[in-house]
Amino acid sequence: VRNPLSSIPGPWFTRWTGLVTTYHWLKGNRAKYVHSLHQEYVHVNDVEAARTIHKVSGGYLKSEWYRRFAPAMNHSVFSTVDPEYHSRHRRLLSSPLSDQSLRSMEATIRKRIDLAIQSMQEESKTRGVTDIYKWWIFLATDVIGELTFGDSFRMLEQGKKNQYSLDLEKTAKTSSLRATFPTLVKFARLSPIPIPVFKEVANASQRTFNYANESIQRHKRLVASEPATSNRTLFTKLFQAGEEGLPDHEILSEAQTYIVAGSDTTANTLTYLVWSVCRHPEIKQRLVQELATLPEGFSDQDTRSCEFLQYVIQETLRLFSAAPSALPRVVPDGGRNLAGYWLPGGATVSTQAYSLHRDPLLFPEPESFNPSRWEKARKEMRDAFMPFGGGSRICIGLNLAQMELRIATAHFFRSFPNAKVTRAENFGEEDMDPMIYFLLIPKGKRCLIQLS
Numbered sequence: 245v246r247n248p249l250s251s252i253p254g255p256w257f258t259r260w261t262g263l264v265t266t267y268h269w270l271k272g273n274r275a276k277y278v279h280s281l282h283q284e285y286v287h288v289n290d291v292e293a294a295r296t297i298h299k300v301s302g303g304y305l306k307s308e309w310y311r312r313f314a315p316a317m318n319h320s321v322f323s324t325v326d327p328e329y330h331s332r333h334r335r336l337l338s339s340p341l342s343d344q345s346l347r348s349m350e351a352t353i354r355k356r357i358d359l360a361i362q363s364m365q366e367e368s369k370t371r372g373v374t375d376i377y378k379w380w381i382f383l384a385t386d387v388i389g390e391l392t393f394g395d396s397f398r399m400l401e402q403g404k405k406n407q408y409s410l411d412l413e414k415t416a417k418t419s420s421l422r423a424t425f426p427t428l429v430k431f432a433r434l435s436p437i438p439i440p441v442f443k444e445v446a447n448a449s450q451r452t453f454n455y456a457n458e459s460i461q462r463h464k465r466l467v468a469s470e471p472a473t474s475n476r477t478l479f480t481k482l483f484q485a486g487e488e489g490l491p492d493h494e495i496l497s498e499a500q501t502y503i504v505a506g507s508d509t510t511a512n513t514l515t516y517l518v519w520s521v522c523r524h525p526e527i528k529q530r531l532v533q534e535l536a537t538l539p540e541g542f543s544d545q546d547t548r549s550c551e552f553l554q555y556v557i558q559e560t561l562r563l564f565s566a567a568p569s570a571l572p573r574v575v576p577d578g579g580r581n582l583a584g585y586w587l588p589g590g591a592t593v594s595t596q597a598y599s600l601h602r603d604p605l606l607f608p609e610p611e612s613f614n615p616s617r618w619e620k621a622r623k624e625m626r627d628a629f630m631p632f633g634g635g636s637r638i639c640i641g642l643n644l645a646q647m648e649l650r651i652a653t654a655h656f657f658r659s660f661p662n663a664k665v666t667r668a669e670n671f672g673e674e675d676m677d678p679m680i681y682f683l684l685i686p687k688g689k690r691c692l693i694q695l696s
């Protein structure tokens with residue numbers, strides 16, 4: 245009754261309970277639900293407020309939700325709510341992920357992309373179509389695995405997920421439950437009668453921990469014994485930094501975080517990109533024509549001059565942001581005025597790219613895939629564009645992600661200029677309906693494309 249939050253527009257029941265929002269979150273529909281409330285009650289997105297929340301040194305720290313969402317053993321640059329811990333880790337982790345450092349890893353990435361393209365071609369010969377979702381997942385997971393552990397998971401070679409990846413999926417399934425019902429989950433874990441799902445997840449967590457630990461230790465030994473010849477990873481410098489670096493258990497947590505944060509995100513973006521382009525022959529034609537101007541054996545640097553390719557990537561990230569849902573932050577002590585409302589210190593505020601990217605004033609016909617809208621992008625469009633989050637917590641892997649997106653897209657459409665969507669095996673629009681938990685995934689978990 246007296247809470248200042250009760251004056252914020254919204255359905256009457258939200259004054260008393262967050263249960264309806266929780267229900268939509270568990271159904272993978274929260275972002276769309278919140279967006280519909282925005283349209284009904286607030287009418288405009290406040291880009292200024294979103295930027296204030298994500299401003300570096302703005303004081304809006306990540307909320308405890310992140311600690312619950314990440315597995316208990318995994319205190320990392322992503323999940324930490326402690327600004328000091330974060331800035332120490334971020335400072336040490338950033339340099340290997342800079343554009344310049346990533347150049348030394350381009351050949352590794354390129355080799356994996358070639359293998360993905362070849363695998364798609366082979367599958368298409370026997371099946372008539374290829375499931376690009378599957379191959380992009382294998383590609384992105386193998387790439388981040390190799391850059392993290394110095395050794396690929398070899399999912400592209402084997403054409404199937406390995407145990408590590410299957411275990412991660414199992415653990416991820418309980419993330420939403422852990423974040424939403426922490427007490428219940430703790431209680432279930434301590435229960436004297438073992439509950440099968442939690443036992444399975446505990447076993448899966450232990451296996452991924454063991455695998456990551458062994459891989460990191462193996463690579464560390466290799467770096468120490470053969471510093472000149474061992475494969476460089478995103479952590480090699482940290483091993484060599486000694487006291488100035490991070491202790492082993494912290495490197496291990498960061499490594500595990502990279503695998504989760506750097507696989508499905510990039511793979512889903514690639515999937516929606518290829519699917520969207522294939523659905524629009526005129527867009528595909530323009531992209532294919534531009535890519536044909538690239539020299540044989542082109543590099544990532546060459547793809548940067550392809551303007552339309554950049555627009556296609558941006559438009560995919562706008563409409564199908566891999567993490568489009570609420571990014572919760574805490575209002576600093578003393579409270580703040582945001583978007584015309586007084587919010588007390590300690591209240592949780594969230595921004596969601598899903599809504600920012602669908603403001604019809606900035607992005608006319610927001611649901612249509614139109615890369616050309618970026619040709620003369622206004623400053624306001626750029627300000628509202630937040631597929632990688634913002635401020636000091638902006639995605640640390642964005643250079644790597646964009647590099648993979650550029651090279652993989654260029655190779656795909658140069659290899660398969662006639663690629664098109666198909667209705668084979670009853671594949672349809674409903675398969676690509678986005679389900680949004682923290683990350684976005686296509687509902688059918690497949691995306692079939694006819695290559696020629």
Ligand code: HEM
Nearest residue numbers: 321322505506509510566567631632633637639640641645
């Ligand atoms: C298209 C691909 C990607 C998208 C759309 C994406 C999106 C995001 C977003 C929105 C955030 C902010 C989360 C928040 O504030 O809660 C984030 C953070 C993060 N991302 Fe990515 N990401 C992508 C790829 C990657 C890759 C390849 C890596 C591998 C290193 C990565 C590692 C991380 C990490 C470690 C954080 C936490 C950063 C921090 O809090 O300082 N991401 N990402």
